[in-house]
Amino acid sequence: MVGERLFQVPQQVTPAQSGGDSGALFGWVLSICLAGIVVAIVARPLVLAEVGKGRRKSDGLMSEAGRARLEGLQEQAQAERQSLTDLEFDREIGIIEERDYDEFKEASDDKLAGLSLRISRLESQLQRANQARVGIAGPQTPKTVARNSHSNSNSNSLGPVVSPGSVAAPSPSRLSRKGPSESDRLHLKAAVKEKLKCSECATPFKPGDRFCQHCQAPLPILCLNCGKEITENDRFCAKCGAAVNT
């Protein structure tokens, strides 16, 4: 039945209304022209660039998975910030107990700090991976980098959506240059928690640092994904299997 319908193109049965055979012919010609135009527009990208040649090279599984993971972490951080905002609001209108507020605030702060840390690590990791690729393929290789550069002014390492007044997590470079803000403190707190301290002077350090910023002592190289100590010759972390881009 479907097949029959396919060819059941309306026929004009009254010459007086349809303009006769010439009208029908005109309709057919217009329809064919229409079909031709549509097919030409749709097929143009395929004709201009051969499909095989146009195939996009993968940015590397590490890079793509890393980017997805980074965005996932950013979403989590955004959710946690929203949770914190709600918590503050609930406190403001007096529907949450003070002890619950303190408990959840601390938990959220810790979680946010942990997320900031993981995001910073992953960003550094991606940066190094991109640098390595640019070194080989030139500056235009990572398309995702050039795209959306108009929103640079809002580039916040943490958030997919940066709400005004929200606590922005510092980038590693900001941490070292500026004084200890609230978020820096959280950042360092998490670092201390994870025992990222210089073995010589106990100054906290960030993953990726080679030398202590206080005593210049060499620091252990850590997996940027899980924090396990690794050596310069390792290509993959023995604990989590992440690629080592040092």
Add this chain to the structure above:
Amino acid sequence: MNQIGYIALLLGFVMALYATLALSLGTWQRYPQLVKSGRRAAWSVVGLVGLGVVCVQYALLSSDFSVRYVVEVTSREMEWWYKIGAMWGGQEGSLLLWSLILAVCTALLLVQTRKMQPSELAPWIIVAMTAGTAFFLAMCTLVVNVFQPMAVVPQNGKGLNPLLQNPGMMIHPPILYTGYVTTIAAFGFAFAALVSGRLDNSWVRLARRWILTSWVFLTVGNFLGGQWAYVTLGWGGYWAWDPVENAAIMPWFINTALLHSVMIQQRRGIFKVWNMSLAIIAYALSLFGTFLTRSGVLSSVHAFGESTLGPYFMIWIGVVLIVGFGLVFMRLPELKSENKLDGLLSRETSFLLNNILFFLAVAFMLWGTVSPLVSQITTGVKTEVKSGYFVQTVVPVLLGIVFLMGIGPLIAWRRASFDSLTKSFWIPAAFAFAGAAFMFAFGIRNMIGVVGFAIAIFTATTVGLDYYKGVRARRRHTEGRILPAVTTLVKRNRPRYGGLLVHLGIVIITVVIVASSVYKASTIQVGDKTFKIDETQGVTAKLGETMTIKGVHEYKVKLDRIEAIGSPLKMRFQAYLSVQKDGQPQEPLLPAAEMYLATQQPNTVVFIRVDPLEDLYISMPFAGIEAARDKDGNPIANQDGKPVLEGAAFQMWANPLMLWSWVGLMITIAGLLIAIWPDPTPVRAPATQKVGDKLKSGVKEKEAVSA
């Protein structure tokens, strides 16, 4: 034009199919040119469906009776606006309207996904849309054909069903269909997340506006449908638990549940599987509603009659469910919750409970709707489900949901204590009990009525209290000024305070529903006799007789005269009834009955006297008109050749508070606009941007040095 229209739709179907395949293959195998071609094909579908609709409209407006559909739904005498609306007055045209709305949504999504982050979702969203469009275009080109020609061209068409010749016809179907269609967009985001593996909260964040859009269109569509039934059908009500009505409200319930549970995912990273499932079910239920209207499997005032479309729709619903839940099943390990519920008493659990209740309501409605079918298949006898089943099962659940609407906003996120609950809810509870006691004291003993009003008072009070607490807190920052406190409060948390207004609107509509269901006056006194109008086909009144109905006011309605007015399109019997409200004379009531001559279809023209406290609703069924007859039983005609009329049967009700349903709707829409209004937040930066910018600046520095 008809050839062009048909070819455009057929080509649209081919292009939609091509876009689905090209985008899937191009994304999967990383062919950007194929993806680009697929997106162009999707754009071409938008244009082709638009062209097809233009051709149909041309045929309808120019009364081209060489097309069967035009003959079925229009006539030369019809007003031009009803000719436009006639496109969705029949099976084939309504499918085309679906396709058109789908195409428009596809166009909007093509724009939205152009620079969307995460970019992995973009092609799969369009795949979901074009696959849906391909299905509907296949239905309206290959299974039924809106351009099907007539073998013999008649001089005039049959005209649109008289019930459809109403302003509601122009608005209600497109709005309801838009509500249905936009559920596909939400499904598209869920589908894209499942296929691409981007299972974080990004799909929820991006789909939220579409879920809200779908919700508002389904709300307004269902509301207008009820209003249309109220002013057109003449039985004094607006909701009859008709299968198609049930099918239209079920996606609304699921969408409402989804709207609430995505808020939890956005904050706590939980309910991921649940949200995916709700998005899939909402789309499947939208298709189910369309299936019920078009398959002819159930009898309904909304159905288009028997057709061959049913099996195709069943298959498509099956495909959507299997693909959707199959993907959810495959991704189950990745859909693990990021957090756990911190406490049993929390806003999260109240939302969870609300979701369960919505689901329960849908389960009851679905069973009540399909059980006649099930019984026919299993026993061979089609059993009928009475409205009492729905009242006993669905209404208590809905009252529970309204109660939770009051609880939710004033219970803390993550964990609440009994102390804080007592502090938050003693005032609303006191108001609710006082309201119930007040009603009881004034003789209102109907349990559903008393409980319904008490719950409405409770919820409305919590909304007021929530605003009060927020404003009180903000006044500390605005030097005690109230207006800036209100505006900053709402601006700071649009979704919350917009949502609270939506709750208030729904509470008002709930009050109207309870009042008009429980306290509807339907006892009419004529002379010494008393009639219950719901048990009769109408109360007969002779010329000069007076009918009395007592609701909040007492109305005395006297039949003065009935006139027969002829026209080429229809015969109209116009009644003139003088009325006194509490002894005060009012403007006359003017109900009428019509007979459409071409189709011999009767139509009732209802008359409603609107009042803030209650509507006086009167209708005059065509069959109840009494003409004077001679000894042989033949109608007596006057000098003009028109029948001499001596009485008619009337149906009359006093429906309390009906006008307030519009107020509720307006508040709901206003709240939704506040909630949906975009915040002036910065554009989201892609994850790699910072890295990329650093990289670019690094490269530039190097270039500068080398130069």
